[in-house]
Amino acid sequence: MSQSPPQLGFGAPYEPQPGVYGDPGQPQPGPYGQPSGPYGQPPQSSYGYPPQSPTAPSGRPQPQPPNRPSGGRSRGRLVGLVAAVLAGVLVVGAGVWFVAGGDGGSDDRKPVATESAGPKQPGGEPRPKFTPAPGADELNKGRKKGEAKVRWVQKNGVDVPAVGGAVRGPWVAGDIVAKAMYRTVSGYSVEDGTRRWSLPLPADFCAAPTLPSADGQIVLALRADTTGEADCDRLQMIDLTTGKAGWTATLDRSGSMDGLSHIAMAVNGDVVTVGRLTRTDAYRIGDGKHLWGRLPGSCQPYAFTGGDVPLAAVDCRKDPSEASTPDEEVRRMDPATGRTVWTYKVKKGWRIDQFYSVDPPVVSLRKDEDTPEPMWAIAFLNADGTFRAQPVPGKENFAVRCGAEGENLDNCIGVAADDDTFYLTTEPAPVGGELSNAVVAFDMRTGKIKWKVPAPRAQRLYPLRVEDGNVLLYLSPSPPGDDRTGGGIMALGPQGGALRPVLRHPASAAAAESGMFEPAVRYSGGRSLITSTRVGADDDEEELDRQTMIAFGD
Numbered sequence: 001m002s003q004s005p006p007q008l009g010f011g012a013p014y015e016p017q018p019g020v021y022g023d024p025g026q027p028q029p030g031p032y033g034q035p036s037g038p039y040g041q042p043p044q045s046s047y048g049y050p051p052q053s054p055t056a057p058s059g060r061p062q063p064q065p066p067n068r069p070s071g072g073r074s075r076g077r078l079v080g081l082v083a084a085v086l087a088g089v090l091v092v093g094a095g096v097w098f099v100a101g102g103d104g105g106s107d108d109r110k111p112v113a114t115e116s117a118g119p120k121q122p123g124g125e126p127r128p129k130f131t132p133a134p135g136a137d138e139l140n141k142g143r144k145k146g147e148a149k150v151r152w153v154q155k156n157g158v159d160v161p162a163v164g165g166a167v168r169g170p171w172v173a174g175d176i177v178a179k180a181m182y183r184t185v186s187g188y189s190v191e192d193g194t195r196r197w198s199l200p201l202p203a204d205f206c207a208a209p210t211l212p213s214a215d216g217q218i219v220l221a222l223r224a225d226t227t228g229e230a231d232c233d234r235l236q237m238i239d240l241t242t243g244k245a246g247w248t249a250t251l252d253r254s255g256s257m258d259g260l261s262h263i264a265m266a267v268n269g270d271v272v273t274v275g276r277l278t279r280t281d282a283y284r285i286g287d288g289k290h291l292w293g294r295l296p297g298s299c300q301p302y303a304f305t306g307g308d309v310p311l312a313a314v315d316c317r318k319d320p321s322e323a324s325t326p327d328e329e330v331r332r333m334d335p336a337t338g339r340t341v342w343t344y345k346v347k348k349g350w351r352i353d354q355f356y357s358v359d360p361p362v363v364s365l366r367k368d369e370d371t372p373e374p375m376w377a378i379a380f381l382n383a384d385g386t387f388r389a390q391p392v393p394g395k396e397n398f399a400v401r402c403g404a405e406g407e408n409l410d411n412c413i414g415v416a417a418d419d420d421t422f423y424l425t426t427e428p429a430p431v432g433g434e435l436s437n438a439v440v441a442f443d444m445r446t447g448k449i450k451w452k453v454p455a456p457r458a459q460r461l462y463p464l465r466v467e468d469g470n471v472l473l474y475l476s477p478s479p480p481g482d483d484r485t486g487g488g489i490m491a492l493g494p495q496g497g498a499l500r501p502v503l504r505h506p507a508s509a510a511a512a513e514s515g516m517f518e519p520a521v522r523y524s525g526g527r528s529l530i531t532s533t534r535v536g537a538d539d540d541e542e543e544l545d546r547q548t549m550i551a552f553g554d
Helices: 076-085 136-140 507-514 540-545
Strands: 150-155 165-173 176-181 184-189 195-200 205-207 217-222 234-239 244-250 264-268 271-276 279-284 290-292 300-304 311-315 328-334 339-345 351-358 361-367 375-381 387-389 415-417 421-425 429-431 434-436 438-443 449-454 461-467 470-475 488-493 496-504 520-524 527-531 547-552
Touching: 136 150, 136 507, 165 520, 165 527, 217 264, 217 271, 264 300, 300 328, 311 351, 328 351, 328 361, 351 415, 421 461, 438 461, 438 470, 449 496, 461 520, 470 496, 470 520, 507 547
Parallel strands: 279 300, 415 461
Antiparallel strands: 150 547, 165 176, 176 184, 184 195, 205 217, 217 234, 234 244, 264 271, 271 279, 271 300, 279 290, 300 311, 311 328, 328 339, 351 361, 361 375, 375 387, 415 421, 421 438, 429 434, 438 449, 461 470, 470 488, 488 496, 520 527, 527 547
């Protein structure tokens, strides 16, 4: 199944817009902030984040999360727009767009395989006998010279609803990697994957920041109750290092158009912002103090990016019920006070889609009203918010995967940037009978293509971040076959050239790696962490046994 590429590649050109100058801070290389810590846990910004990697799932189709409602600032329409525009990533495999971003975990309970042939499938045929998924020791038996070992494998162990369960995270806090899934938040050892703690939630989580705070604290949004689609209006602070619950708060509905069903959350220092249609509320993470809410005037931020450089998407509609695309702005703001540092006014009729990078600022924009074809554009900004350039796509078709669960605007993979170069993935295309993609580098000053490097046959490359002038990329494993190869972490220099292996995942683990649903990828210090972002199966036995986290490295 294929879809049409965006009209004119990236859409209409952009006119430079004056910034409201202030102190933009010191640039930090990478898409979402400055690196440090195990598996890329940032001090106050992303390192290897955001959490989803767009490799296609293998095997049985998984449940599709529901579309978000359309209209207003809700990004439900964007789901259909992205599926129609970015064909290659979003229709890979079964041709269905699933949620991206998150991780899976286990509560260390071991599912028990029985001798039963299992329930019958339609037509009366029994299911194949259940076979437990292999653990780290078994996966390492076939490891070859030069391949990293499988450090540990974590299985699901959580009984989720029949439609499956989305996963938020992973969040790394010191020696803990944590995730949230179906009314539970759990923390696991970074070293060996054993569960350190588990915290039950009173209702379903409905939103979460992409990043935790530097000291390992996070605030989740929960449904008001467990019945139906209750408002996403309860906040719960959690210390990820200990699993202890902290303060709680309730969001007040400010009017009939207050979108409490679709929340965007971000952490910047000791502040968490909770954005939605018509307003953003900011809280101090340490004690839960409410810092600010609706700002004066008609322009209101509805989503922030996390990390050291807080960028905000701002809606300037005069009437909350306004149906047409409102005027929008990109602002750098102080999340502790709501003060604007600078402003970039988005061209009329376009709306902010995602932030591909915050330092330097790179913004994805969409236009799908008053135009025969939906259009997609990318704007490179200077550190003071003034327009710099936009990519000149040529004949290439590009694709980026961003999180479908939730409204966060800082959770894409397949893009990376530093001050000189912007890296973007092409949509997969047939090469020798198998789908492969490529990475294209753009000059940040001119927007022109500098070079293009293809992925190995039947594999796909996805930029993670730029480090010391080199772009780090995740390479997906190849499909089943006699010459199957594992995935891993690769690097390309500023001039492109040949791919350089950084960490080779073993071919013996390729099936397990491919089976991770829309995996999130973390890499730091010679170790990688691959996590599934949605869990579901045909029966409880298979569901409990499903591999959801795999750690590689020596």
